[in-house]
Amino acid sequence: MPELSVVITVMNEEDNIQPLLTAVASALDGINYEIILVDDGSMDATKKRILQYADEKTILVELRRNYGQSTAMTAGIDHSRGTYIALLDGDLQNDPTDIPPMLALMKKEEWDVVAGNRANRKDGMLLRKIPSKIANALIRRMTGVYIKDYGCTLKIFKREIAEDLGLYGELHRFIPVLAKLQGANITQVDVKHHHRKFGKSKYGINRTFKVMSDLVLMVFMRKYMQKPMHLFGTLGFISVGIGIIINLYLLIIKIMGQDIWGKPLMILGLILLLGGIQLITIGILAEVNVRTYYESQNKKTYQVRNVYQSKQPIKPVLGITV
Numbered sequence: 001m002p003e004l005s006v007v008i009t010v011m012n013e014e015d016n017i018q019p020l021l022t023a024v025a026s027a028l029d030g031i032n033y034e035i036i037l038v039d040d041g042s043m044d045a046t047k048k049r050i051l052q053y054a055d056e057k058t059i060l061v062e063l064r065r066n067y068g069q070s071t072a073m074t075a076g077i078d079h080s081r082g083t084y085i086a087l088l089d090g091d092l093q094n095d096p097t098d099i100p101p102m103l104a105l106m107k108k109e110e111w112d113v114v115a116g117n118r119a120n121r122k123d124g125m126l127l128r129k130i131p132s133k134i135a136n137a138l139i140r141r142m143t144g145v146y147i148k149d150y151g152c153t154l155k156i157f158k159r160e161i162a163e164d165l166g167l168y169g170e171l172h173r174f175i176p177v178l179a180k181l182q183g184a185n186i187t188q189v190d191v192k193h194h195h196r197k198f199g200k201s202k203y204g205i206n207r208t209f210k211v212m213s214d215l216v217l218m219v220f221m222r223k224y225m226q227k228p229m230h231l232f233g234t235l236g237f238i239s240v241g242i243g244i245i246i247n248l249y250l251l252i253i254k255i256m257g258q259d260i261w262g263k264p265l266m267i268l269g270l271i272l273l274l275g276g277i278q279l280i281t282i283g284i285l286a287e288v289n290v291r292t293y294y295e296s297q298n299k300k301t302y303q304v305r306n307v308y309q310s311k312q313p314i315k316p317v318l319g320i321t322v
Contacts, residue, residue, distance in 0.1 A: 001081050001082070001083070002032050002033050002034040002057075002081055002082045002083075003031060003032040003033065003082060003083050003084065004028070004031055004032070004033040004034075004082045004083070004084050004085075004086060004099075004103060005033070005034050005035075005036055005077075005080035005081060005082030005084070005085045005086070006024060006028070006033060006034070006035045006036065006086045006088055006096075006099070007036045007038065007073060007076030007077055007080060007085060007086065007087050007088070008020070008024075008035065008036065008037050008038070008076070008087075008088045008089070008090045009038045009040055009069050009072035009073055009076060009089075009090060010037060010038065010039055010040065010042065010046055010050075010090035011039070011040040011041060011042050011046070011066060011072075011090075012042050012043060012044045012046060013042070013046055013090045013091060014042075014044045014045040014046045014048075014049050015197075016090060016091055016092050016197075017046060017049035017050055017052075017053060017090075018049065018052075018053050019092060019197075020090060020092055021035070021050075021053050021054070021055075021058065022053075023092070023095075023096050023097075024088070024096045025055070025057075026096075027095075027096035027097040027099060027100065028096065028099060028100065031100065031103070033057060033082070034057050034058070034059060034080070034081065034082060035057055035058045035059065036059050036061060036076040036077075036079055036080050037050050037054075037058060037059065037060050037061070037076075037090075038061045038063065038072040038073070038075050038076040039060060039061070039062045039063060040063055040066050040067060040068070040069070040071075040072040041063055041064075041065045041066030041067070047060070047062060050308075051308060054308070054310070055310070056309075056310045058309075058310070059079060059307065059308065059309045060306075060307065060308040060309075061075050061076060061079050061304060061307050062304065062305045062306045062307070062308070063075060063302055063303070063304060063305065064302075064303045064304070064305045065303075067302050068170060069170070069172050070167040070168060070170055070171050070172040071167065071168070071302050072302075073087060073167055073172055074165075074167045074302065075302050075304065077162050077163060077165070079307065080159075080162075082159065083158075083159055084103060084106065084156055084157065084158060084159065085156070085157045085158075085159055085162040086099055086102075086103070086154070086155070086156045086157075087153050087154065087155050087156075087157075087175075088153060088154055089153040089154070091196050092194060092196070092197060093193055093194050093195070093196055094116070094152075094153060094154040094191070094192075094193070094194075095191065095192040095193070095194060097192070098116060098154060098189075098191040098192060099154075099156065101189075102114045102116070102154075102156050102189060102191075103156055105187070105189065106156055106158075109187070110185075111185050111186065111187050112157065112158050112161050112179065112184035112185045112186065113155060113156070113157050113158075113161060113176065113179045113184050113185070113186040113187070114155065114156045114186075114187055114188070114189060115147055115149070115152065115154075115155045115175075115176060115186060115187070115188045115189075116149070116152040116153075116154035116155060116188070116189065116190075116191035117147075117148045117149040117152060117188045117189065117190050117191060118149055118151075118152050118191060118193040119190035119191070119193075120192075120193060121193050135150070135151075136148065136149060136150050136151070138215065139174070139177070139215060139218070142215060142218075142219050143174075143177050143180075143215075143218055143219060143222050144222065145176050145177045145180045145186075145222075147176045147186065147188055148188055149188070150173055150174065150175075150176065151173060152191065152193075153172075154191055155175060157179070161179055161182055161184050164182055165178045165179065166178060170214055171214060171217075171218075173214065174214060174215075174218045177218045177221070177222060178221075180222070181221060181222065228283055228286035228287055229283040229284065229286065229287050231283070232279045232280065232282045232283030232286060233279070233280055233283040235276075235279050236275075236276045236277065236278070236279030236280035236281075236282075236283060237276065237280065238276070239272045239273075239275050239276030239279060240272070240273055240276030240277060240280070241276075242272050242276075243269050243270070243271075243272030243273030243274075243275075243276055244273065246265060246266075246268060246269030246272065247266075247269045247270070247273065249265075250263070250265065250266050250269060
């Protein structure tokens, strides 16, 4: 069994495959490793290049279509065998030479996760760096997980942490938060970052909205995933309480002979009362769903077309599309 599995997700990166595999092999010389390349629905010659330059340490996981980076990472982790798992971008902007010292630090100080921080980031200021800084600060503030660079793919995990990350949708940006939910000890080190030489970036300014949407989910998971009734129930009882007070006040002035029909305060009182009951009901349903989540069957979120090891097809780990 290899000591280290390097999971690399690629989509339309045909020109990066040869230098990527060469760089990883050179950087990890002396380490017992394997490379898991996940082809996330490439439309160019990426698969052909991987099979052309792969060696006996390379496994290609070919997905049936483009599922997104988070799901592709999950597929790579599922097909890995290493005691430690490293995540690496396939665009050559991460540097594989950072992996050995990160792995040594993990083993020496017994960290569960060692995350990279792009100290001298080689990206555009307006569309990449500034939005990233704002997003990182917001995520740190709202989740309480203080990582400098959430956007850096380069990370190393102990296997038990990586296997239970639960990467769905676009949650790869929140991997440190997901790891922290498991009680992982996380540290961060500065890593090198390079300009993209080949191909086009898959990220744009529109990802800001995805990050904001996922951040709401992360805050919920961080604070209330195992106790959703504490959120919905608290809000519900506050709403019901205010609604009852308003309605009692209106009842008193009605008894005193004043007309209350159609008053905005009466409408507000009814909305708060009914809304509070709904929030409490949602909390109960959420509690039921949480138990279903933790006790349900372990199903995959992807489908694999083929898996190749040493350029030969092997039996894939089948998944179910959701």
